Amino acid sequence: MIAAVLRETRFMLRDRAAIVWLALTFALSVAAVSFGIAEVREQRATIAVLIEEDAADRANAIAGQSDWGGAAYYAFHLTYAPPSEFAFAALGQRDASPWLHRVRMLALEGQIHEADTRNADFGLVGRFDFAFLAATVAPLLLILLLYDLRGGERVAGRHDRLLATAGRERAVWGPRAGVRFAALALALLVPFWGGAAIEGAGAGVVARASAMVLAMLGVWWLIADRIGRINTAPATILTVLIGVWLSLSLLLPALSGAVIDARHPVPDGGDILLLQRESVNGAWDIPKEATMQPFLESHPQWAEYGDVGPAFSWKWYFAFQQVGDQTAEPLSQQYRAGRLARDAAAGRAALFSPASLVERYFQHLAGTDAAAMIAYEDEVRAYHARLRAFHYPLLFRDPPYDPALLEMAPAFTPASE
Amino acid sequence: MLAGGKALALLAVVAVFMLPLAVIALYGVAAGEAAGPALALVAGYGLYLMVWAALVLAVSTLVRARSAALGVLAACWLAMVLVVPRVGINAASTLVDAPGKIESDLVMLAEERKLGDGHNAADPAFDKLKQDLLDRYGVATVEELPVNFRGVVAGASEEKLTRLLNEYATRRMQAEARQSQVFGAFAIASPTLAVGAASRALAGTDLATHHRFLREAEAVRFGFVQALNDMHATELTYADDSKRSSDPEAEARTRVNAEAWRVLDTFRFAPDAPGDRLSRALLPLTLLAGWLAALAALIAFGARRLQP
Numbered sequence: 001m002i003a004a005v006l007r008e009t010r011f012m013l014r015d016r017a018a019i020v021w022l023a024l025t026f027a028l029s030v031a032a033v034s035f036g037i038a039e040v041r042e043q044r045a046t047i048a049v050l051i052e053e054d055a056a057d058r059a060n061a062i063a064g065q066s067d068w069g070g071a072a073y074y075a076f077h078l079t080y081a082p083p084s085e086f087a088f089a090a091l092g093q094r095d096a097s098p099w100l101h102r103v104r105m106l107a108l109e110g111q112i113h114e115a116d117t118r119n120a121d122f123g124l125v126g127r128f129d130f131a132f133l134a135a136t137v138a139p140l141l142l143i144l145l146l147y148d149l150r151g152g153e154r155v156a157g158r159h160d161r162l163l164a165t166a167g168r169e170r171a172v173w174g175p176r177a178g179v180r181f182a183a184l185a186l187a188l189l190v191p192f193w194g195g196a197a198i199e200g201a202g203a204g205v206v207a208r209a210s211a212m213v214l215a216m217l218g219v220w221w222l223i224a225d226r227i228g229r230i231n232t233a234p235a236t237i238l239t240v241l242i243g244v245w246l247s248l249s250l251l252l253p254a255l256s257g258a259v260i261d262a263r264h265p266v267p268d269g270g271d272i273l274l275l276q277r278e279s280v281n282g283a284w285d286i287p288k289e290a291t292m293q294p295f296l297e298s299h300p301q302w303a304e305y306g307d308v309g310p311a312f313s314w315k316w317y318f319a320f321q322q323v324g325d326q327t328a329e330p331l332s333q334q335y336r337a338g339r340l341a342r343d344a345a346a347g348r349a350a351l352f353s354p355a356s357l358v359e360r361y362f363q364h365l366a367g368t369d370a371a372a373m374i375a376y377e378d379e380v381r382a383y384h385a386r387l388r389a390f391h392y393p394l395l396f397r398d399p400p401y402d403p404a405l406l407e408m409a410p411a412f413t414p415a416s417e
Numbered sequence: 418m419l420a421g422g423k424a425l426a427l428l429a430v431v432a433v434f435m436l437p438l439a440v441i442a443l444y445g446v447a448a449g450e451a452a453g454p455a456l457a458l459v460a461g462y463g464l465y466l467m468v469w470a471a472l473v474l475a476v477s478t479l480v481r482a483r484s485a486a487l488g489v490l491a492a493c494w495l496a497m498v499l500v501v502p503r504v505g506i507n508a509a510s511t512l513v514d515a516p517g518k519i520e521s522d523l524v525m526l527a528e529e530r531k532l533g534d535g536h537n538a539a540d541p542a543f544d545k546l547k548q549d550l551l552d553r554y555g556v557a558t559v560e561e562l563p564v565n566f567r568g569v570v571a572g573a574s575e576e577k578l579t580r581l582l583n584e585y586a587t588r589r590m591q592a593e594a595r596q597s598q599v600f601g602a603f604a605i606a607s608p609t610l611a612v613g614a615a616s617r618a619l620a621g622t623d624l625a626t627h628h629r630f631l632r633e634a635e636a637v638r639f640g641f642v643q644a645l646n647d648m649h650a651t652e653l654t655y656a657d658d659s660k661r662s663s664d665p666e667a668e669a670r671t672r673v674n675a676e677a678w679r680v681l682d683t684f685r686f687a688p689d690a691p692g693d694r695l696s697r698a699l700l701p702l703t704l705l706a707g708w709l710a711a712l713a714a715l716i717a718f719g720a721r722r723l724q725p
Contacts (some may be wrong), residue, residue, distance in 0.1 A: 311663055
């Protein structure tokens with residue numbers, strides 16, 4: 001067995017094409033891992049800078065205030081979802097969904113759908129991360145390494161002789177394909193393991209991710225082996241294999257994505273914002289009672305402090321902010337449910353595409369999938385609720401203004417920390 | 418001879434692929450699009466497909482074994498279509514730092530505070546403005562001014578704030594344009610990126626057009642807000658304005674007619690002139706032509722080597 005492996009390794013090293021594909025795999029893996037690490041480090045650096053600046057900005061904003069309402073109005077609070085130790089391998093939804101906000105006591109629906117804008121040109125093409133390399137590109141490289149095993153020997157006229165000497169079919173092709181499979185897997189995974197060590201990703205997560213990559217590549221090995229048995233020209237075999245790869249890795253995901261988006265309509269974030277803005281701005285034009293009534297219905301504990309005179313008062317101001325959120329809530333819920341439904345449908349469709357399956361699993365492990373992004377949104381909502389719970393007693397009971405008390409305001413801490 | 422025959426066959430395939438686009442382009446011209454960009458779009462995609470045909474021909478003349486040629490071509494496709502564009506995105510965002518909106522907003526907010534709060538006419542930042550106005554009209558208090566001081570403050574602070582916002586927006590757009598330049602440079606290694614850039618420029622869906630839309634929309638917003646602020650200064654009395662939250666009659670007199678909002682209906686965004694779009698597409702189209710010329714030279718070299 002060891003002799004066979006050594007023999008096949010020597011044989012592979014004489015095959016110039018095989019060396020080129022393996023070197024390419026290794027180089028791409030190093031590039032994908034390095035880009036991923038650079039990106040998550042930049043994201044962490046941004047968060048670290050913003051935590052400092054956010055605190056300074058808030059202190060500065062509060063310094064100029066003389067009442068509770070003004071302090072609540074002008075103070076922003078940073079919320080964020082830091083990238084996990086494994087995010088370098090799969091940036092996933094972090095490119096499309098917000099992971100950073102500065103919220104204040106105003107209506108949250110007007111703030112939470114605002115993403116940090118990116119260069120519009122970048123949305124056209126995805127990112128080159130390890131998950132994409134392993135899920136989509138690596139299978140094609142494996143096909144290029146394996147398609148010619150039998151065909152090459154047939155063309156060289158050694159096929160039948162080889163089988164006759166070895167006796168069993170598996171004794172010839174098993175070690176030969178196995179050596180190539182192992183070489184490709186190592187070229188792909190060694191830079192990934194290096195990156196995981198640098199980033200301090202958990203061994204269990206890395207082991208599960210590696211197992212997933214090996215299992216998926218194993219499926220492609222099986223496909224390449226089945227189709228490779230057809231007694232036809234190597235060019236025909238390669239054409240068929242590329243066709244299968246193209247359908248499973250690119251066409252099927254694109255097609256199912258389009259179908260899912262059409263079947264699960266999601267309200268536009270802009271519509272939620274507009275509805276909430278109209279409700280909030282409309283409050284200036286309606287009797288103050290029309291605002292205070294729905295607010296006090298959902299916040300009965302403030303009923304005894306709920307009288308607002310004709311003059312401007314902060315408690316009325318923040319009440320209509322909250323009522324704006326309450327108006328937009330059904331649409332906002334629909335938006336959340338729609339995205340979860342799309343994600344669930346995409347999960348079912350991924351069962352038919354090994355590439356989607358691997359990418360989704362990586363994003364799941366990295367905490368960069370749709371579920372993780374929605375969980376972050378929920379964290380922001382929970383934090384905003386704590387902020388309101390902190391400010392309402394000050395606004396409604398209106399004790400003498402004391403900025404020192406504002407230092408007790410809740411601070412955001414991400415769930416992952 | 419052999420290469421010539423293959424070339425003809427591949428050109429026929431290219432022609433078939435081009436038919437639907439040509440028909441749609443004709444329809445577009447009939448519907449009012451300028452002929453120049455439409456023609457350039459069809460020519461660009463024709464050039465792009467011919468680059469692939471030439472690549473097929475070049476590889477098949479240089480690499481003898483059919484399956485090896487197919488392998489090389491598959492790798493070329495992988496590189497040019499899947500890998501290079503994505504690497505270009507990573508490189509552009511790594512090389513050119515365009516700080517996110519939240520980060521630049523934080524820096525801007527700090528500067529904005531120095532400008533004063535436009536909703537609060539008592540803000541000390543407006544003392545100089547107040548003194549200038551009092552001097553100009555030769556009166557002693559803001560109540561005696563013939564204009565509503567609150568409206569003047571709102572207009573002045575809007576102008577200052579807009580200047581600051583636009584400065585940051587311009588900086589951001591410049592950083593994005595630099596990023597897209599880096600991204601665009603990868604078109605040298607990927608005809609797919611080149612044809613994409615050309616088609617976005619010709620269709621008027623490129624970054625430059627997006628930025629122009631942002632600037633024009635902002636100009637409309639500024640004009641609209643300043644028109645309201647003018648009304649605030651000249652048509653609302655300071656006395657009514659001050660009593661607005663305590664006196665319902667004064668409140669009613671401070672309301673502006675809904676007609677004032679009509680100005681927003683007139684905004685229409687027009688695409689760039691055909692000549693501008695063509696000139697922006699020139700570089701990527703030249704790149705495609707360069708690819709075709711280089712591959713043609715390679716084919717000629719390979720064909721000569723094939724001859725005995």
